[in-house]
Amino acid sequence: MSASILIVEDEFLVALEMQSILEENGYRVLGIAADLAGAMEYTSQSIDLALVDLNLRDGLTGPQIGERLANEYDAAVLFVTANPRMLGDGVAGTIGVLTKPTDEETLLAATRFALRFREDETAEAPAAVLRFR
Structure with missing residues (x-):
């Protein structure tokens, strides 16, 4: 079974491009959410990974969404933003x-x-990913 991924992005064309890339490579995209309420609608499903932008349709809610998905729903969370x-x-x-x-x-x-x-915290990050820990 492939990983289930939630895309939290309010720029629809960006989100669709990400969805297309992920699905073409065997991942299952649960959906696209443009704000906090939309993202929380997916929490009844198992989310392996959430790709979360910071500034969304309802403002700077990405950090809150990421924290909730990681800590309350055990999803791996990677922020994808132009403003790291x-x-x-x-x-x-x-x-x-x-x-x-x-x-x-x-x-x-x-x-x-x-x-x-998510499975092994010693995994090596690619150069493009800035790790928090």
């Missing part, structure tokens, strides 16, 4: 940040890393 400095030292329970824009190879490498890290 906004996260400072990171968000408790989350893995790291991937800077947008990104390409297919980098997105897939970051996804593989985040899923491995």
Whole structure:
């Protein structure tokens, strides 16, 4: 069974591109959420990985979404944002940040890393991923 991934991104074309790349490479995308309420609608399902932007349709809710998904729902969380400095030292329970824009190879490498890290915290991060811990 392939990993289940939630994309939390309010730029629809960016989200669709990420979904296409992930699905073409065997991952199961649960859906796309554009805000906090939308993301929480997916919590009844098992989320292996959430790719979360910071600034969403309802404002700077990405850090809150990431923290909740990681700590309350046991999802691996990787932030995907054009503004990584906004996260400072990171968000408790989350893995790291991937800077947008990104390409297919980098997105897939970051996804593989985040899923491995979820199982083994000694997993080595690719250069494109800034780890919080």
